[in-house]
Amino acid sequence: MAKITSVSPLAPAAFPDLPVIDGVRYASVAAGVRYAGRTDVMLTLLAPGSTVAGVFTRSKTRSACVRDCQAKIGGDGAEGAAILVNSGNSNAFTGAAGDESVAAICAATAEATGLPAARVFTSSTGVIGERLPHDRIIAKLDELNGALDAAKGEEAARAIMTTDTFPKGASATVNLPGGPVKIAGFAKGSGMIAPDMATMLVYIFTDAKVSRADLQRMVSEINDRSFNCITVDSDTSTSDSLLMGATGASGVSVTSADAAFAEALEGVFLDLAHQVVKDGEGATKFVTVNVTGAESDTDARTHAMAIANSPLVKTAIAGEDPNWGRIVMAIGKSGAAAERDMLSISFGDILVAEKGWVAPSYKEADGASVMKQPEIIINVDIGLGGGKATVWTCDLTHGYISINADYRS
Amino acid sequence: MAKITSVSPLAPAAFPDLPVIDGVRYASVAAGVRYAGRTDVMLTLLAPGSTVAGVFTRSKTRSACVRDCQAKIGGDGAEGAAILVNSGNSNAFTGAAGDESVAAICAATAEATGLPAARVFTSSTGVIGERLPHDRIIAKLDELNGALDAAKGEEAARAIMTTDTFPKGASATVNLPGGPVKIAGFAKGSGMIAPDMATMLVYIFTDAKVSRADLQRMVSEINDRSFNCITVDSDTSTSDSLLMGATGASGVSVTSADAAFAEALEGVFLDLAHQVVKDGEGATKFVTVNVTGAESDTDARTHAMAIANSPLVKTAIAGEDPNWGRIVMAIGKSGAAAERDMLSISFGDILVAEKGWVAPSYKEADGASVMKQPEIIINVDIGLGGGKATVWTCDLTHGYISINADYRS
Numbered sequence: 001m002a003k004i005t006s007v008s009p010l011a012p013a014a015f016p017d018l019p020v021i022d023g024v025r026y027a028s029v030a031a032g033v034r035y036a037g038r039t040d041v042m043l044t045l046l047a048p049g050s051t052v053a054g055v056f057t058r059s060k061t062r063s064a065c066v067r068d069c070q071a072k073i074g075g076d077g078a079e080g081a082a083i084l085v086n087s088g089n090s091n092a093f094t095g096a097a098g099d100e101s102v103a104a105i106c107a108a109t110a111e112a113t114g115l116p117a118a119r120v121f122t123s124s125t126g127v128i129g130e131r132l133p134h135d136r137i138i139a140k141l142d143e144l145n146g147a148l149d150a151a152k153g154e155e156a157a158r159a160i161m162t163t164d165t166f167p168k169g170a171s172a173t174v175n176l177p178g179g180p181v182k183i184a185g186f187a188k189g190s191g192m193i194a195p196d197m198a199t200m201l202v203y204i205f206t207d208a209k210v211s212r213a214d215l216q217r218m219v220s221e222i223n224d225r226s227f228n229c230i231t232v233d234s235d236t237s238t239s240d241s242l243l244m245g246a247t248g249a250s251g252v253s254v255t256s257a258d259a260a261f262a263e264a265l266e267g268v269f270l271d272l273a274h275q276v277v278k279d280g281e282g283a284t285k286f287v288t289v290n291v292t293g294a295e296s297d298t299d300a301r302t303h304a305m306a307i308a309n310s311p312l313v314k315t316a317i318a319g320e321d322p323n324w325g326r327i328v329m330a331i332g333k334s335g336a337a338a339e340r341d342m343l344s345i346s347f348g349d350i351l352v353a354e355k356g357w358v359a360p361s362y363k364e365a366d367g368a369s370v371m372k373q374p375e376i377i378i379n380v381d382i383g384l385g386g387g388k389a390t391v392w393t394c395d396l397t398h399g400y401i402s403i404n405a406d407y408r409s
Numbered sequence: 410m411a412k413i414t415s416v417s418p419l420a421p422a423a424f425p426d427l428p429v430i431d432g433v434r435y436a437s438v439a440a441g442v443r444y445a446g447r448t449d450v451m452l453t454l455l456a457p458g459s460t461v462a463g464v465f466t467r468s469k470t471r472s473a474c475v476r477d478c479q480a481k482i483g484g485d486g487a488e489g490a491a492i493l494v495n496s497g498n499s500n501a502f503t504g505a506a507g508d509e510s511v512a513a514i515c516a517a518t519a520e521a522t523g524l525p526a527a528r529v530f531t532s533s534t535g536v537i538g539e540r541l542p543h544d545r546i547i548a549k550l551d552e553l554n555g556a557l558d559a560a561k562g563e564e565a566a567r568a569i570m571t572t573d574t575f576p577k578g579a580s581a582t583v584n585l586p587g588g589p590v591k592i593a594g595f596a597k598g599s600g601m602i603a604p605d606m607a608t609m610l611v612y613i614f615t616d617a618k619v620s621r622a623d624l625q626r627m628v629s630e631i632n633d634r635s636f637n638c639i640t641v642d643s644d645t646s647t648s649d650s651l652l653m654g655a656t657g658a659s660g661v662s663v664t665s666a667d668a669a670f671a672e673a674l675e676g677v678f679l680d681l682a683h684q685v686v687k688d689g690e691g692a693t694k695f696v697t698v699n700v701t702g703a704e705s706d707t708d709a710r711t712h713a714m715a716i717a718n719s720p721l722v723k724t725a726i727a728g729e730d731p732n733w734g735r736i737v738m739a740i741g742k743s744g745a746a747a748e749r750d751m752l753s754i755s756f757g758d759i760l761v762a763e764k765g766w767v768a769p770s771y772k773e774a775d776g777a778s779v780m781k782q783p784e785i786i787i788n789v790d791i792g793l794g795g796g797k798a799t800v801w802t803c804d805l806t807h808g809y810i811s812i813n814a815d816y817r818s
Contacts, residue, residue: 061741128734325537
């Protein structure tokens with residue numbers, strides 16, 4: 001793994017104060033899975049009565065723990081649940097040995113916590129194709145179980161980092177007619193970040209009382225508008241997982257029809273998704289791509305992702321070059337419907353191109369000044385219909401090459 | 410444009426001796442379109458009786474000259490043909506002014522050469538979105554027409570370069586029952602290179618006598634197995650064009666059923682396509698990706714392109730890291746059918762992974778030694794069917810970032 005020498009320039013000033021979620025406790029430990037001198041395993045325990053929902057990568061080569069989570073996620077046990085995560089080794093493409101590691105970890109976690117193995121969810125993130133030294137994790141389970149603490153969310157967020165340069169947390173409090181409910185979550189992710197599948201490793205908790213079906217519906221819908229709309233490098237992890245637990249400890253019931261809760265939850269999802277992009281490997285710019293006027297929402301997303309994934313667009317942004325020709329190129333290659341003379345392109349409020357050519361009002365100096373900002377908005381109107389989409393990405397810099405040209409060797 | 414300071418380490422030792430093709434003459438000139446101190450416009454004239462075929466980018470934002478070529482390519486005039494190409498400005502996304510430039514250049518070329526404008530084909534390559542200063546080109550047409558010379562192919566190949574670090578030529582001679590025929594061609598391309606559309610700028614000529622329909626059929630088919638199978642950066646140009654002219658001067662007739670001719674022609678196409686990859690922006694490795702055993706040829710291509718376009722695979726290759734986990738990741742995300750336990754992966758002759766995990770015989774040192782070579786072969790067998798595909802790509806290095814982070818500013 002490349003040495004991480006500095007925190008992303010786009011990082012938030014500090015990790016947020018995550019509120020205590022009644023019914024959720026965290027612990028982390030240094031188990032030496034791969035890294036030395038840092039925590040690399042975390043356990044989160046959800047109290048009896050909690051519901052759990054999740055979304056997972058659709059990669060055909062997804063990891064053993066992702067397959068195990070997918071098999072369990074529909075279960076509705078009332079005993080509570082455990083989430084056990086290690087960094088440093090993804091346990092992906094490790095054949096039958098990978099499945100054995102997951103089974104061993106789940107059995108040991110079940111024993112340590114007193115839960116059935118069917119209520120233990122695991123994630124692993126890190127190098128692909130190397131056997132997971134699960135004995136090192138299992139040896140720490142009693143220590144982890146004894147250290148569980150409702151206030152240790154930040155430590156848990158740190159234990160799951162790989163090439164991340166900062167831990168990612170977000171929270172919200174919603175005042176509902178039945179009383180206040182709280183939401184807290186954390187995520188990891190920096191490279192191998194692409195959309196259209198599921199997400200990174202993300203864990204979100206609430207003390208609202210939500211049925212499993214309603215929780216799953218909200219998680220799936222909001223995921224489609226948040227984590228599924230980010231890309232760092234168009235590469236999709238074999239391990240992407242999002243788990244959300246609702247403990248019900250607040251006594252306040254929420255359904256998927258509850259707009260105030262869903263809105264607050266979407267805020268937490270988006271906050272974490274944006275933090276993943278802001279920690280994109282080598283990132284120096286956070287870029288929002290808004291596409292409107294496409295023939296359909298699907299076409300709009302295709303155009304937006306073609307722009308957000310184009311190495312030439314991303315290197316231009318890295319160079320602070322208002323090179324709108326490369327945006328035209330990306331729209332042209334996307335495969336979705338477009339007509340040259342109907343397009344318009346703006347950088348922030350600056351109209352750059354319209355009617356098939358550069359806008360008469362456009363001055364290169366204005367475009368260049370937008371490009372110097374750390375956060376850049378690209379607006380594209382296709383001019384053909386009502387389809388729209390927003391995606392978020394970062395620039396492509398020497399830092400990305402440095403991090404990834406010697407990740408493993 | 411970034412300064413080109415050194416020739417690609419993958420460049421051929423020298424530009425090949427292009428054979429004279431009877432009926433084809435070339436000229437080039439420094440017109441000052443954008444660059445100073447180098448040639449940037451070339452004219453190729455095909456004698457009366459020549460047939461011309463071509464394939465072009467399918468980008469929705471393709472340039473004015475591409476649209477003009479597409480409208481003309483089906484014509485079957487016996488007057489001969491002219492090909493006029495400039496580098497430095499692509500005349501793409503330049504609105505009605507772009508169409509005016511093409512019309513003006515075609516009219517002036519027609520006048521200088523005595524051909525109808527319908528037999529003048531033009532290409533432009535370079536920056537997108539800036540008005541083409543066509544007067545500078547038109548001012549040089551008489552000089553160009555007066556300098557036409559059958560031996561000046563290399564000079565023509567140099568005049569169309571942009572970020573290319575070397576000119577790209579290839580040729581073949583085929584002994585047919587009716588006598589020998591010759592093929593010569595040249596190409597430009599280095600960045601904004603992606604498949605699934607058409608090609609870069611490529612010009613290929615033969616003295617065989619071929620009907621337009623047969624020439625078009627051969628060009629389209631061979632293009633699908635050569636230029637459409639390369640990728641440097643997954644970005645597709647607005648200007649990609651391939652034109653092929655057959656003068657018939659050898660007196661030897663060829664049809665699309667003639668295997669010996671088609672094979673020689675495919676050799677020239679592949680040679681040029683590979684040279685484009687070897688001059689990929691920042692490239693230090695030439696990579697062949699062979700996928701077999703997929704459910705269909707289409708699935709095989711999808712997997713091969715997912716591998717060839719993955720930034721994480723390409724940076725691993727740049728770092729000479731035999732990181733086969735990233736190949737597993739790319740197969741998993743491609744969307745085509747795959748099953749973890751059926752996959753096998755080799756680097757050259759070295760079996761790396763099979764049956765869902767690393768191969769028992771694999772030693773990291775063996776993989777590392779393959780990765781140190783300048784030309785690397787990645788073989789993937791999906792294990793599900795008979796579909797196969799081969800694509801070619803290069804690595805992703807700091808050089809790519811350097812070239813593209815300040816291309817225009």
